[in-house]
Amino acid sequence: xxxxxxxxxxxxxxxxxxxxxxxxxxxxxxxxxxxxxxxxxxxxxxxxxxxxxxxxxxxxxxxxxxxxxxxxxxxxxxxxxxxxxxxxxxxxxxxxxxxxxxxxxxxxxxxxxxxxxxxxxxxxxxxxxxxxxxxxxxxxxxxxxxxxxxxxxxxxxxxxxxxxxxxxxxxxxxxxxxxxxxxxxxxxxxxxxxxxxxxxxxxxxxxxxxxxxxxxxxxxxxxxxxxxxxxxxxxxxxxxxxxxxxxxxxxxxxxxxxxxxxxxxxxxxxxxxxxxxxxxxxxxxxxxxxxxxxxxxxxxxxxxxxxxxxxxxxxxxxxxxxxxxxxxxxxxxxxxxxxxxxxxxxxxxxxxxx
Numbered sequence: 001x002x003x004x005x006x007x008x009x010x011x012x013x014x015x016x017x018x019x020x021x022x023x024x025x026x027x028x029x030x031x032x033x034x035x036x037x038x039x040x041x042x043x044x045x046x047x048x049x050x051x052x053x054x055x056x057x058x059x060x061x062x063x064x065x066x067x068x069x070x071x072x073x074x075x076x077x078x079x080x081x082x083x084x085x086x087x088x089x090x091x092x093x094x095x096x097x098x099x100x101x102x103x104x105x106x107x108x109x110x111x112x113x114x115x116x117x118x119x120x121x122x123x124x125x126x127x128x129x130x131x132x133x134x135x136x137x138x139x140x141x142x143x144x145x146x147x148x149x150x151x152x153x154x155x156x157x158x159x160x161x162x163x164x165x166x167x168x169x170x171x172x173x174x175x176x177x178x179x180x181x182x183x184x185x186x187x188x189x190x191x192x193x194x195x196x197x198x199x200x201x202x203x204x205x206x207x208x209x210x211x212x213x214x215x216x217x218x219x220x221x222x223x224x225x226x227x228x229x230x231x232x233x234x235x236x237x238x239x240x241x242x243x244x245x246x247x248x249x250x251x252x253x254x255x256x257x258x259x260x261x262x263x264x265x266x267x268x269x270x271x272x273x274x275x276x277x278x279x280x281x282x283x284x285x286x287x288x289x290x291x292x293x294x295x296x297x298x299x300x301x302x303x304x305x306x307x308x309x310x311x312x313x314x315x316x317x318x319x320x321x322x323x324x325x326x327x328x329x330x331x332x333x334x335x336x337x338x339x340x341x342x343x344x345x346x347x348x349x350x351x352x353x354x
Contacts, residue, residue, distance in 0.1 A: 024170025026062055026073045027096035027127075028163060029087035030055045031104065036079035038090065042072050051077055054160075057153065058103055062163040065171025066181055078102070084109050088116050091127075097242070098142075098166040099129040105159045110134045114141050124252070126245035128222075130166040130206075132158035136223040137204065139235045142169070143223040145205035150188040165206065168217065169238060174246075174289050177239040177342045178220040183208060186215040204236070219344060234339070243289060243339050251277055267324040270298060270331050281337055291338030298323050302332035 035050035047059050055077070063069050074094050076087050084101070091099060101113050113129050114136040120127045121140045130142045144165050149156040164183075172178045191210045192200065197218055200207050204223040208215050220238040227233055234240045255273070263269040274296050281294035303322050307314050314322060 024070045024097040024166075025095065026070050026163075026166050026170055027076070027091050027094055027099040028059060028062060028073055028166075029076045029078065029084070029091065029099070029101055030058065031078045031080075031082075031102040033080045036077050036082065039075040039077070040072060041075050043069075048075070048077065054103060058160065058163045061161070062100070062167035062170075064164060064167050064185075066168045066178065067173055067176065068171045070167055070170035084112060088113070092120070095125075096127060097245075098169055099127060100162045100166045101129075101131065101159070103160045105132060105162075107134070110159075114138065117141055126249050128241070128245075130162045130169070132162055133205075134223065135204070137226050139222050139224045139231065139241045141223045142166075142206050142238060143204055144207075145200055146208045147190045148188070149186060149208070151185045152187065153185075165217075169220075169242075172239075174239070174243055175287070175342075177237070177344065178217055179342070179344050181217045183215045183217070189215060206238075234341075237341060239342065240339050247281075247284070250280070265327065265329060265331060270333075273331065274298065274333060277333070277335070281335065285337075288340055291340060294335065294337035296333060296335045299332040299334040302334070303327055306330060306332065 030051065032051045032055055034052060035048060037048065037050075039046065039048050041047055041059060041063070044060055044063060047056050059073060059075060062073055074096055076090050078084075078087050087101075099113065099117065101109055105113075110131040111134065113131055114134055117127055117129045117140045118136075118138055121138075128140045128142065130144055132143075133145050134141065134143045136143060142165070144158050144162050146158050146161065149158075149161050168178050168181055172181070186208065189208060189210070192207065197207060197209045201219050201221055202225075204221060204225040205218075206221060207218040209218055221236050222238050222241060224231065224236045227235065259273055263272075278294070278296045281290060281296065284290040285292050285294055300319050300322050303325060304314050304317075306327050307317075307322065307325055310328070312325075317325070
């Protein structure tokens with residue numbers, strides 16, 4: 001009968017990824033002298049009344065979103081005697097997409113959060129952060145760079161406006177990117193020349209710029225600038241990293257909940273798991289989140305190495321025998337896929353007829 005539960009779950013997750021206009025949960029840590037507590041904010045009405053107006057406005061800016069508002073905001077308000085570390089200890093127990101720090105977050109605080117995010121990601125969580133003016137050089141940190149941001153409500157620093165940027169990222173569908181999102185509320189800000197904007201983006205900064213008529217976001221990049229064979233230029237794109245994070249989370253969580261410890265490690269069971277993941281990826285391909293040829297297969301070479309390490313002579317074993325061999329409690333799979341980017345660069349040479 002196969003694995004009906006895991007197949008259904010994977011299919012549901014894949015469809016949800018496409019259908020969710022807002023994909024994000026925000027985690028916002030604020031410092032306040034008049035109130036403290038933990039809150040779940042789904043709409044403006046959920047913003048706690050006992051905090052300062054500036055903090056209320058920061059949460060409301062996040063709720064603006066982009067195509068849609070964020071799915072929800074997990075809000076931690078630190079009292080006057082609490083430290084940023086208290087907020088991060090709380091955040092460690094939450095599940096979210098983007099974290100934003102207090103309005104007065106300084107360079108030291110931003111570096112503390114960036115280091116914390118890196119550790120969380122190394123430990124398998126998909127958490128990311130939007131931080132002001134930081135050279136984090138990490139795909140999990142978005143470095144927002146802007147100054148003197150003026151709206152009808154006042155003038156803001158990059159730290160004060162990070163919640164707005166996080167809301168944009170959380171409210172952008174997986175089939176779009178946060179590149180060139182118009183900011184209708186921005187009246188003025190320090191304006192960059194085209195060369196300055198290009199240099200900032202190359203330095204891993206998420207900027208806002210003036211196109212001659214309106215203010216909008218620049219290219220949706222994170223702070224990663226040092227690429228490698230393991231992490232190429234695709235890892236610099238916020239959209240690509242978000243999809244990679246969610247695919248990894250969906251597969252790991254579903255396997256943990258519905259497969260691990262519940263089936264024998266036979267070749268048939270491995271193929272059923274493989275088939276379920278393949279179906280999940282193919283659904284994403286049909287929704288144009290992935291390219292049209294994702295592939296999941298048993299990692300024969302990883303099986304071979306495991307068997308050799310277990311003291312088994314594999315020199316005379318065929319690939320098929322390696323693939324079907326008993327590997328204890330370990331299932332070695334590998335996947336190849338292409339995450340589709342969005343149109344951001346258009347080349348159109350124009351030739352004039354003489």
